Amino acid sequence: MSYTKLNRSAATLTKNRTEGSVSPFSGMCVTCVDGCIGMCEIGKSAYRGHEVLYPQPFGLITSASEKDYPVDLSHFTILGTAVGAHGVKADPDHATFPAVNLETKIGRDKGLKLKVPFVVPGMGSTNVAKNSWPELGAGVALSGGILTVGENVCAMDNESEIKDGRVLRSPDMEMRINSFKNWYDGYGTVVVQANVEDTRLGVQEYAMEKLGVDVVELKWGQGAKDIGGEVKLKSLEKAQRLYKTGYIVLPNPTDPDVIKAFEKGAFKEFERHSRLGMVEWESFEARVKELRDRGAKYIFLK
Ligand code: SF4
Incomplete structure (x- = not known):
């Protein structure tokens, strides 16, 4: 079966x-x-x-x-009970539903305060994340959780300024950070993740130095999408820009035959792939030190 x-x-x-x-x-x-x-x-x-x-x-x-997973939670019946109270006075007038408190502190010095122990994991440059980001940022900040800005945001931003292979400005990244910061009230944090290309472009340095971010995330390998980060590009100009920025773009958008075929409508989308971050202790340690020296207070590993 x-x-x-x-x-x-x-x-x-x-x-x-x-x-x-x-x-x-x-x-x-x-x-x-x-x-x-x-x-x-x-x-x-x-x-x-x-x-x-x-x-x-x-x-x-x-x-x-x-x-169809052969076993899932629906195969168990959890008959819960509520007896006594923990973390609150064992008194019917105090141990009430609205008094439930999920606040916690994380980080090596327990300096990150959370209202809820939730992490919204790295959602990156795709439109489906970008289009809903203002609501997402505000929602996570109000909830007091952790919001992670995922991969490739700066490079995919048509308005970004990149000079000598380093990001100088990205309005999309600014919007994502500010969507959280505008609603921040002391709980939760916003994290900027980096893959191989983001690291080469200095995305985390830009976020820390220009946008006030002090929590960053490094990646080992690829999680949800085992084929690696991949998006479709509908414009030749964007495909060429990303190819020149250092991404793997297929087919090669600078090849005259490919350009001719695209302009004739033989295919309508380029693919942009990002590289897989390898699991290497020495380079990881060196990068952590580098990020701490640049002002990162907390460094997450995905
Ligand atoms: S090619 Fe057509 S007929 Fe053959 S398996 Fe696929 S859907 Fe069925």
Whole structure:
């Protein structure tokens, strides 16, 4: 029995032709017919290539797995009880629902005060994060949690100023930091994460020196997206700018044949990939020291 829905998913905009009769082993229709336009992942990837690896439509969605996990929390019945009181006077007039307090302190000197022990993890340059950021920043600040600005924000910002390979200014990064800071009242913090490209561009130095950030995050490897950070670029100019900034952009947007093909409409999007941060103790230690010397009070590791 397969726990995975093979060969078709709303996330890749694919489906089977014979939806009621699908081979559980391959996920293919029980009769794969000559002349099918190729609606499934196998069929679509035959003519769209590795594009089918990525959730669609790009920039408008966040996506989840359709796998049936053999055991999940719904298989347990948790019969809770509330007896006595902890952290508050054991008195019915004091141990009340609104008196619940989740405040905590973290960091090596316990200097980061949180109202709730929640971290909103690194959401980076994608539009789906950017479009909702003002509300996200305000919400996390009011809740007293931790907000993490993810990868590639400065480089993807069309308005950013980059000189000699270093970021001088990024209005998008400013907006993300200020969305939190404008509502900050002593609890929680805003963290700026960096991947390989951000580190080369000096994103954390910019955030600390110009935007008053004092908590930063380093990354080992890649978490949610095992293919590495990847976005689609609809404009040739942006593809060329990011290629020159040091990103891996496919196909090569400076190749005259590729430019001609793009202008003729042979393909409509470039892919921008970021590099994988390696797990190396010495370079990690050196970077932590460098960041502390530049003013980082707390350094997170993802
Ligand atoms: S290509 Fe074959 S398996 Fe895929 S949808 Fe068409 S008939 Fe089904």
